[in-house]
Amino acid sequence: xxxxxxxxxxxxxxxxxxxxxxxxxxxxxxxxxxxxxxxxxxxxxxxxxxxxxxxxxxxxxxxxxxxxxxxxxxxxxxxxxxxxxxxxxxxxxxxxxxxxxxxxxxxxxxxxxxxxxxxxxxxxxxxxxxxxxxxxxxxxxxxxxxxxxxxxxxxxxxxxxxxxxxxxxxxxxxxxxxxxxxxxxxxxxxxxxxxxxxxxxxxxxxxxxxxxxxxxxxxxxxxxxxxxxxxxxxxxxxxxxxxxxxxxxxxxxxxxxxxxxxxxxxxxxxxxxxxxxxxxxxxxxxxxxxxxxxxxxxxxxxxxxxxxxxx
Amino acid sequence: xxxxxxxxxxxxxxxxxxxxxxxxxxxxxxxxxxxxxxxxxxxxxxxxxxxxxxxxxxxxxxxxxxxxxxxxxxxxxxxxxxxxxxxxxxxxxxxxxxxxxxxxxxxxxxxxxxxxxxxxxxxxxxxxxxxxxxxxxxxxxxxxxxxxxxxxxxxxxxxxxxxxxxxxxxxxxxxxxxxxxxxxxxxxxxxxxxxxxxxxxxxxxxxxxxxxxxxxxxxxxxxxxxxxxxxxxxxxxxxxxxxxxxxxxxxxxxxxxxxxxxxxxxxxxxxxxxxxxxxxxxxxxx
Numbered sequence: 001x002x003x004x005x006x007x008x009x010x011x012x013x014x015x016x017x018x019x020x021x022x023x024x025x026x027x028x029x030x031x032x033x034x035x036x037x038x039x040x041x042x043x044x045x046x047x048x049x050x051x052x053x054x055x056x057x058x059x060x061x062x063x064x065x066x067x068x069x070x071x072x073x074x075x076x077x078x079x080x081x082x083x084x085x086x087x088x089x090x091x092x093x094x095x096x097x098x099x100x101x102x103x104x105x106x107x108x109x110x111x112x113x114x115x116x117x118x119x120x121x122x123x124x125x126x127x128x129x130x131x132x133x134x135x136x137x138x139x140x141x142x143x144x145x146x147x148x149x150x151x152x153x154x155x156x157x158x159x160x161x162x163x164x165x166x167x168x169x170x171x172x173x174x175x176x177x178x179x180x181x182x183x184x185x186x187x188x189x190x191x192x193x194x195x196x197x198x199x200x201x202x203x204x205x206x207x208x209x210x211x212x213x214x215x216x217x218x219x220x221x222x223x224x225x226x227x228x229x230x231x232x233x234x235x236x237x238x239x240x241x242x243x244x245x246x247x248x249x250x251x252x253x254x255x256x257x258x259x260x261x262x263x264x265x266x267x268x269x270x271x272x273x274x275x276x277x278x279x280x281x282x283x284x285x286x287x288x289x290x291x292x293x294x295x296x297x298x299x300x301x302x303x304x305x306x307x308x309x310x311x
Numbered sequence: 312x313x314x315x316x317x318x319x320x321x322x323x324x325x326x327x328x329x330x331x332x333x334x335x336x337x338x339x340x341x342x343x344x345x346x347x348x349x350x351x352x353x354x355x356x357x358x359x360x361x362x363x364x365x366x367x368x369x370x371x372x373x374x375x376x377x378x379x380x381x382x383x384x385x386x387x388x389x390x391x392x393x394x395x396x397x398x399x400x401x402x403x404x405x406x407x408x409x410x411x412x413x414x415x416x417x418x419x420x421x422x423x424x425x426x427x428x429x430x431x432x433x434x435x436x437x438x439x440x441x442x443x444x445x446x447x448x449x450x451x452x453x454x455x456x457x458x459x460x461x462x463x464x465x466x467x468x469x470x471x472x473x474x475x476x477x478x479x480x481x482x483x484x485x486x487x488x489x490x491x492x493x494x495x496x497x498x499x500x501x502x503x504x505x506x507x508x509x510x511x512x513x514x515x516x517x518x519x520x521x522x523x524x525x526x527x528x529x530x531x532x533x534x535x536x537x538x539x540x541x542x543x544x545x546x547x548x549x550x551x552x553x554x555x556x557x558x559x560x561x562x563x564x565x566x567x568x569x570x571x572x573x574x575x576x577x578x579x580x581x582x583x584x585x586x587x588x589x590x591x592x593x594x595x596x597x
Contacts, residue, residue, distance in 0.1 A: 008578070011344055023331040028500040030420050036412035036431070036471055043468030044434055047442035047449075076393070102320060111336055122337045124583065126344050130590065131575040134531035134548040139554050140351055149561055154366050177477050185343070249531045257367050267440050274444050275536065283445055291441035298436040 006220075014244070028263075048291065056286035061280040075286040083286060086257075086264040087293075093180060093265070094244040099235055100184045105191035105236075110221060113199040123196075130189045138253030141182045145169050169255055172262035179254055179263055186250070191236050198232045199225065245294050267288045300303040312378050346504055348572075355379060355566035363444055374568060378566035380392075382553075386541040387567065390549030391574075397545055398527045401466040402520050408467065409474030411521065413506050416475065417482035418490070428479065435470035439465075450537050461537040463547070466530065470523045477592060481515030482508055521589025525575065546571055 054302045055073055059066035076085055129137065144151045145168040156165045168178040202225060248267035251257065257264035257272065262264050266286060274283025350367050355378050357371040365372065397445045416428045447456075447464055455461040485508060493503050509516075534545045544552060553567045 020528070025419070025500050028504075029415050032411040032415045032504070033427075035408040037427075038476065039464065039471060040431060040469040043446060043465045044437060044442055047445035048437070048446075050445035051441050053399070061444075085368050086428055107336075110342060111333065111340075115337065119333075119337055122341055124580070126339055126585065128348060128576060129344060129578070131579055131586075133531070133547045133550070134572055135531050135550050139564065140347055140551060141566055143354075143561055143564070144350065149362055149367070150347065151367050154368075185347075189344070190590070193591055197591065200509055227397075240382065242436050246440070248440065252531075267438070270440050271443075274446075278364065282445055287438075287441045287444065290438055294436055294438050297451075 012106035016066065051287050054100065054281055054289045057281040057284075060272045060278045061274075062278070066281070071279070073145075073282050074281065077285050077289060082261060082264065082269060083266070083289070086266045086269045088262060089176060090265050091247055092176060092245065093183065093247060094241055096180050097183055097187070097244050098240050101188050101240060102179070102236055105188050106195050108188070108192045108231075109199055110225070112196055114200070114217075120226045126192060127189045128157055129181070129186050132186075133184070134249035135253050137182065137186050138250045141185075142169065142254055145178060161263050170259055175255055175259060175262045179251055182254070183244075183247075183250060187240075191240075194232060194236060195229065198229055201230055218233055234305055238298075241301060242294060242298055245290070245297060266293075318490055332372040332480070344405050351565050351572075354562055355569045357562045358360035359560065359562055375562070376554045378562045379570065381563060382566050382570055386544070387549055387570065389541065390544045390546050393459055393543060394528060394546040396465065397462050398524055401527055402524050404463070404467045405470045405474050405523055406516055406520055409471050409502070410478050410509060410516065412471075412484055413475050414508055416479045417485075418508075421463070429455045431472055434469070434474050435573060437469075439469060443532065443536055446533070447536050456537065457539050457543050459538075461543075462533055465533045465537075466527050470527065474523065474591065477519050478512060478515050481512050485511050505590065513522070517585065518589050518592045525586075525590060528575065566573075 054066075056068060056070060057066040058069045058072070102243040108126065112119050112126075115122070132140075135137060146152055147165075147167060152168060153165050156162055166174060169175050206224060207220065210224055215223070246267065247265055248271070251265055252271070253261050254266055255263045257268040267290065270283050270290065273279045273286060353370060354362060354367070356374045358373060359371070361371055365510050412431075414422060439487055442465070450456050450461045489507055490503055498506070529547055529572070530545070531547045531551075534548045535551070538544055538548065541549075541552065541595075550567055550571050554564055557563050
């Protein structure tokens with residue numbers, strides 16, 4: 001089926017292709033592509049290559065001479081406990097983000113879908129967190145978590161759970177989880193709207209047919225709606241996966257990777273090495289490693305995502 | 312009308328219980344999503360001692376406008392203006408440069424079409440950090456460090472992949488007959504782009520514009536690395552600087568946060584569907 005349409009597509013394409021290239025068209029085409037390519041080459045392609053190159057040097061970013069160290073930075077990276085700690089933290093964020101955000105977002109989407117117009121006001125407010133800049137969210141929650149002036153501690157006290165209270169961002173054992181809660185708070189609305197859009201796309205006939213067949217609302221959700229949402233859930237997981245590996249802003253604002261590296265991420269470690277310690281060479285090595293990891297994950301996700309579609 | 316009948320039918324026999332549960336859950340999440348905002352906005356109206364003595368959920372005993380006024384008479388306004396300038400210039404460039412490239416990808420056939428398109432779209436997943444050091448060095452060498460110009464290049468470049476992806480898909484849907492008719496009448500490729508393709512791509516351009524405007528409005532890393540003085544700080548960095556300088560003055564910080572969040576929230580309330588649609592652009596097509 002898929003191959004048939006692809007073939008048909010190829011034929012129409014070939015037919016509609018101009019036989020000879022008018023020079024006016026060729027020139028315009030080139031001129032139309034050039035500006036975009038210039039931006040991409042100068043600010044993305046060349047910098048990536050340059051980072052790879054810098055990863056073989058030792059350089060403080062200021063002096064004229066850089067020292068070639070071969071694979072020195074790379075072997076250092078493989079033995080660098082802090083980098084692996086950061087990598088592990090990235091993975092923890094990936095896993096928990098997906099495990100927490102997607103079910104809650106799905107529940108909220110179903111809630112809003114069932115509620116319809118009645119919950120319009122709720123829907124508007126639910127979206128707010130996504131409109132704030134990550135810096136603002138980070139600073140806001142630093143104060144929300146604050147022991148003296150914050151929101152969390154008095155709430156726990158009111159609920160009689162004072163014993164649970166701790167230094168949310170200062171305790172290395174809980175800091176990462178405190179930050180993950182904020183990440184979820186910020187991004188759940190995104191997945192919620194994504195799922196809601198998909199739910200609204202499911203024709204009402206399907207619902208009516210299921211009800212006539214005697215299905216309950218619960219059965220309808222688990223057997224029909226969820227089934228029809230597999231594609232969008234896969235998209236959400238991929239987006240969350242890639243986003244979490246690149247994470248920086250929120251952690252930098254809330255903890256700068258501390259206390260004692262408990263919230264260090266690849267990106268925060270890279271930033272510190274390059275722009276605080278002026279190890280531009282080693283910073284580039286971390287950045288390049290991060291780039292390679294993200295590309296591998298993205299390509300794998302793409303490969304997995306493509307398979308069921310072709311089958 | 313149709314939706315209301317079907318929703319009420321859905322309640323079935325235990326309609327009341329279902330409705331109650333629905334509202335209970337809805338209100339619970341309203342608190343989760345809304346309480347931080349409540350804390351933020353009303354703390355901005357409190358005097359410092361008020362925050363120390365009364366719990367956060369009580370309204371200010373005396374409404375203080377000083378915090379908001381202080382912020383509005385400080386470097387905040389300059390940063391707001393900087394953000395408006397950088398975001399509008401960048402988004403305009405993204406739309407122009409991106410739609411020109413998309414036109415080529417959607418409409419012309421040449422050997423590198425597909426590979427180039429894939430390469431550009433791959434830019435969607437590239438972490439900005441891998442470009443940070445070279446872009447910083449480039450910016451310093453060009454003597455653009457600590458100026459608004461420093462931000463425009465990276466902003467446009469990192470916005471282009473999504474713009475090209477969405478606009479190309481959009482332009483492919485425009486009927487070819489229009490273009491062919493114009494060509495018969497002797498219109499040049501540039502004229503066809505400007506007079507036919509661009510106007511018909513309006514909804515796609517709006518989506519791309521909104522998405523990038525919101526993302527760039529909130530951008531942190533490049534602005535953090537490429538600027539340093541208040542004169543060239545954008546809004547997110549102004550927030551960061553205020554927090555560094557007045558960390559102990561919580562009401563003032565909350566006033567800064569409220570004012571910084573206000574523009575987007577106001578625009579959202581006015582044009583909900585458009586903003587939500589724009590924000591989802593990256594995901595729905597991906």
